Amino acid sequence: MSRQANRGTESKKMSSELFTLTYGALVTQLCKDYENDEDVNKQLDKMGYNIGVRLIEDFLARSNVGRCHDFRETADVIAKVAFKMYLGITPSITNWSPAGDEFSLILENNPLVDFVELPDNHSSLIYSNLLCGVLRGALEMVQMAVEAKFVQDTLKGDGVTEIRMRFIRRIEDNLPAGEE
Amino acid sequence: MADEALFLLLHNEIVSGVYKSAEQGEVENGRCITKLENMGFRVGQGLIERFTKDTARFKDELDIMKFICKDFWTTVFKKQIDNLRTNHQGIYVLQDNKFRLLTQMSAGKQYLEHASKYLAFTCGLIRGGLSNLGIKSIVTAEVSSMPACKFQVMIQKL
Amino acid sequence: MAVCIAVIAKENYPLYIRSTPTENELKFHYMVHTSLDVVDEKISAMGKALVDQRELYLGLLYPTEDYKVYGYVTNSKVKFVMVVDSSNTALRDNEIRSVSAGDWRTTPGWWMFRKLHNSYTDVMCNPFYNPGDRIQSRAFDNMVMSMMIQVC
């Protein structure tokens, strides 16, 4: 019977749907709570940050990647390991700034926005802004102050989704003792 | 599975977010729970729509409840409901001995007072799922020693 | 090939209904609404059937001189109704054969309804969509349109 049939196969996909839908519920709830989109974006970023600072532990624990020595390396880990691990996608890394302190993550498909159709009255909503917060928070825990922001978004009709990452500085204080 | 961690964090963040926002405005006990429950409700509606896309039509109420306990629960929480009881009068009690959203907190009574925060969303999930299958219900929850918990479903007879 | 496609809520009010050509829209509204009678009949009959016969596809609801009306009902009790021009026999013939063969899934009707169902599911999962509201979704529109023109 079909019910049995599709259980095994689909179950893995499901919880990502759970995640996507839950995130959607969050965003719409915020849209109800705050009148303007900017506040929602801020809130999403803030929550993302909180998630990031916790997520990094899980990440370091499970992916045994060592300490990154430069921003490029970090970029690779983010794209190839982190995104793969948590969203099951591997964004491509492009547009390095000459100084090598800025790059873009290009997401061909962004699981957060499956099924999402942005209503017209939310033109300035950055739906997936949570991601920026997560990146910021997580990297801060490994002594990297970065800025992350969406510069392109398929939801807005762009061809791809692009997150621009900028390295601000290395946070030297509160380094765990003994590390270089 | 990988992105489960992400979901758990998101869920926690949502919970604390809702309660934080409550601290600013004067909000009584119920509001946060209700808010979380409503979010869960919407998610439940969406999920059930997907999960039942390829299943045969349900025979009856019990058939649906079984589906919730087995397939739905498995896909969402990676395990089945451990025990389903009913009085055949429209009341069902779903017992999960190791509820995923409570396992992060240490077992026993230590964080008991916080537990209900972490059940509201799921209450909504169930209610939303059922309502989308055409069953109006009220879902409440109960924990006495974590991470085990009970969900009670009261079905509105039509 | 379809001339009218409708999505109908649990409570039997239309969530979405689009027909072509638009001038006799009204006629289709009546037709779809009337077809609900048969949908109800089939569903209640379905309830008694054995598990593996509890199929979401309801097949031909009823024929009229010029149109054939097919139905499908999701587990969430949302109904899809599709009106097809009778002159378009492709659907009908396959229908007869495979239905008598007892295998719905080979019928083109079934496949079209599956597409509809998938697309509807996506709509349900759009966080900005409020379940029960009329469906206003570009994606869904396009899918429906494709079914209206495409001849199978």
Place this chain on the structure above:
Amino acid sequence: MAAPEEPLPPVIYTMENKPIVTCAGDQNLFTSIYPTLSQQLPREPMEWRRSYGRAPKMIHLESNFVQFKEELLPKEGNKALLTFPFLHIYWTECCDTEVYKATVKDDLTKWQNVLKAHSSVDWLIVVVENDAKKKNKTNILPRTSIVDKIRNDFCNKQSDRCVVLSDPLKDSSRTQESWNAFLTKLRTLLLMSFTKNLGKFEDDMRTLREKRTEPGWSFCEYFMVQEELAFVFEMLQQFEDALVQYDELDALFSQYVVNFGAGDGANWLTFFCQPVKSWSGLILRKPIDMEKRELIQRQEATLLDLRSYLFSRQCTLLLFLQRPWEVAQRALELLHSCVQELKLLEVSVPPGALDCWVFLSCLEVLQRIEGCCDRAQIDSNIAHTVGLWSYATEKLKSLGYLCGLVSEKGPNSEDLNRTVDLLAGLGAERPETANTAQSPYKKLKEALSSVEAFEKHYLDLSHATIEMYTSIGRIRSAKFVGKDLAEFYMRKKSPQKAEIYLQGALKTYLAEGWALPITHTRKQLAECQKHLGQTENYLQTSSLLASDYHLTEEQRKYFCQEVLSFAHQQSDSPGHRVVLPMHSFAQLRDLHFDPSNAVVHVGGILSVEITLCSQMPVPVHVEQIAINVHFSIEKNTYRKTAEWLTKHKTSNGIIKFPVETSPFPASQNILPALELYEMFERSPSDNSLNTTGIICRNVHMLLRRQESSSSLEAPSGVALEDGAHMLRCSNVTLEPGANKITFRTQAKEPGTYTLRQLCASVGPVRFVLPHIYPLVQYDVYSQEPQLHVEPLADSLLAGIPQKVKFTVTTGHYTVRNGDSLQLSNAEAMLILCQAENRAVIYSNTREKSSDAALRVQSSDKVTSISLPPAPAYHVIEFELDVLSLPSVPAAGGESDLRGTPEPQRKHKDRQTAGHCMVTTDHKVSIDCPWSIYSTVIALTFSVPFRTTHSLLSTGTRKYVQLCVQNLSELDFQLSDSNLVATGDSTDLQLIPLNTESQQCICSKQPVFFVWELRWTQEPPPALHGQFSIGFSPASEERLSVSLKPYTYEFQVENYFTLYNVKAEIFPPSGMQHCRTGLLCSLEVSITRLSDLLEVDKDEALMESDQCFLTKLMYEVVDNSSNWAVCGKSCGAISMPVAARATHRVRMDVMPLFAGHLPLPDVRLFKYLPHHSAHSSQLDADSWIENDSLSVDRHGDEQSDGGSGRSRGSVHSASSAEHKGLPMPRLQALPTGQVFNSSAGMQVLVLPSQDNHVLEVSVT
């Protein structure tokens, strides 16, 4: 000699015919056996194994036995199957060889050759044995011989082709056996033959079908071939198989038509495209419609002919198969597809022809089915037949319209012509139905014959259909048919009949929220109601349509106009008005009050602004919009006060109303929101958390079934209330969309006003919103005028000017010029009237409205404050300075010593509560202009200072020290400190030792003052002192008023020194310094300084011969434990009461430490010897005395360190005495009376070298 004799002509009534078997040989013999045979053969069923893997079947064989003729054998290529002889039997009962050789053998041979010639191998030779015959035969051969011969001669290898049937006509077991054997054989052979020949036939048929692409292939021919097969199956009662043949033909044909539509047309098909000339419907009453069959055979059949014939055959077979409902269902499909196919093949059909055909066919099918089922079956299978009914209805309707039978002025000439043509197409009625009254043919003819007849038939059909639909719960379909009916009635100009159908339909559409059908049906209903002259309903429907966005602008305007024009025509009956629900006309979006908290005082102005969203497509002028208000006297009066106002300020005072969605089904409005709460369940024993969870507070509301809300249409609910209270707003023009309308009203009676209904009047039309929900209320309150007086600071300080705030809440009282507050002053509190006193006037909602100067006049008794004029429900606020005078001591008199009793008591209380300020209450009674009663208000002032005094002595010189403690938060300037001795002691003088006259005392700081006491003769036993000091807030520069000084009274007793005690320590002899651990001597000398005085007169005093003695006791104690006192450290002495009398005591003391040690402390007590019981009695009295005295002095005692404490100890001591046996008592001497001249002296002690001594000393 029956049937078998002459060969039967090939017939096609397949049920009648049976597979043909020929008989050769002895005809008479056969004839004799035939009856038994024909009846025995079908008895046993036989299993038929089929080719092409078809399931085997049990069949009962019958046969049609005919005499053998060569013609019967089919020629090559003859496809006829029905006429095909499946088996050839040769009969003989020859039993003697001669005869056999002579005749039978040749005959057999001939027979065989013929068969061979036609290559027919299905034959059998039957030899019948008959004992009777043998009797009269002489040369008898063994029975078997003939049979053997025949076997040899004809059936080589297949001996079974020759069987023996013995004594067939006898009734013996042997006969039975041989019959059975024979029959079995016969059946087997027959079946073999069937299988073989049918198989062959089917193969041929298939090959023929494969050829169908070839030119010249004819469907009709093929049809005939396959039908032949069908016939045979039918003949064998294999109806399934027969049906399959026709279905295949059906499918094949359909496919051709489809392909033709797609472009590749088979040329034979063109034949079916000939125009339709006859449309007599299906004929299902005879198993085979020969005419049509011949048409097909002759390739002259039209499409309808072919279809009709095909279906009639399918129908017949289905009925054999007991599947009448499938007939119905297939019929509907057939009719539909025929119509389609004719379209597809572009066959020209006269208008209405098909309608006739379909109509007839429907009825034919229905009647056929009814013909073979009983009522019960039919009723329980309506679902299958109802489709045909409604189809027929539909068709009849269109025929009616076509032939002009639906207009109220019958058909015109061309209609009639059309009718005639149509009837012509039916041809003559068929014989088989000719004598059935209700035949489809008759019905149709009749229906088309006249308007009335048509109506009758059409109504019958419609009602029947509706009834059936309803009975099987297909309500929607029923309603839909109903709508057709309604249209019909409208055409017939009988709207009253139409209405209920339209209403019914509309109800369903509304219930399920189908916008377009609603709109459409409403339009029809509108027309209907207009005809019926149901003004109200019509107007209501029109207003609904006018607001319907599914209509075009023009249409909406039209209906809007309908309403307006009605409204504007002046109605002949003036009182008459039409009440309509408002939601269609306009919708209430929001409402807000000014003041926003929706509370006003009596006479206040309230304005209500509503946003009304007009649904009309054009601006509408409304004479009046009114809100009906319900008034109720509010119990809770608190809500009515000004404080309430200021407390409850609503955020913006806007109430939003739910927007009415486009008609949604009742089932749509979902449950009230869940009320979930966290639940904490604690264990009763220890309060620890047992269980937490989530509970729902409003289960009861959620779980009860929902009643479906009544239809929006019903105007019944709308009743226009007429209330005394109305908010009105006249001559408004509502533009399409949002309009803001403001109502203003002046509040009258206090109470709660609930907005009930909203009503807009356009001419006689009233659009009414029956219930304004959510509930909207405003409150009117009235308020008594009030006066509040409260200190500005948290506490008022006595003695200096303090600000007090007066608040006059005018309430309903209007303060006029000359109104004033009359304060009857408390003597100890002044109201200081500054030059500049301003009053500020606020509205009740705290907006400042004005301020005015305030005139304050004080006479000694009364202060009058003239209020500035202020309107009702305002607040006047102003501040005044008041001054609480410190209590003034009246001259002399015990009682007066206490000053005003008030502070005293307070003081006393507060003492317990620890050190805080002494307070004074002042009551002021105020006469207010609005009341004959005077308001009494109490103000409490706190004295900023606390003063304590103490007595100091050096020898006989005495000093009084006063410590002034500033308890307030302020700093003060102190000036002109002064101490006077009150009371009779005239010769006592007080010399101040204080330098500055001016000094500052900071908050919480003390300042000290000292005076020396001097006197010439004997000092008075007690000093009554009154200390006074001027003070003013340090901050303030020059106060307008002169402030009274702060005073403090106290009393000191027994301050005069009687004894001087002196202690000296002498080092051990031979040393000039004391050493630790070495005994030294302590000498205490007690010297009497005065002669007998008043104070000495107590029970310790004894008179001896020449002088007075008093008993004292000394005690040497060293609390610092520098010294160890050796020997007795205390002793009683009797001291002569005379100046310079001295008593010396010596004792040993040992210093325990080295260094400058203070001397041990010497205490002196009065030693009161015990007397018998009465003394204690007396003593008790004395105690009470003391106590009573102490009451008023208490303050002083407490502050007065020395005497107070001593007195305290007395009490304790004496009280100790009271219990237990009477004993001598000790009484400490007041510190004033003993001067310890050696107090504070020290003696040098050197450490001893010898340390073991030290240890000794320690132990």
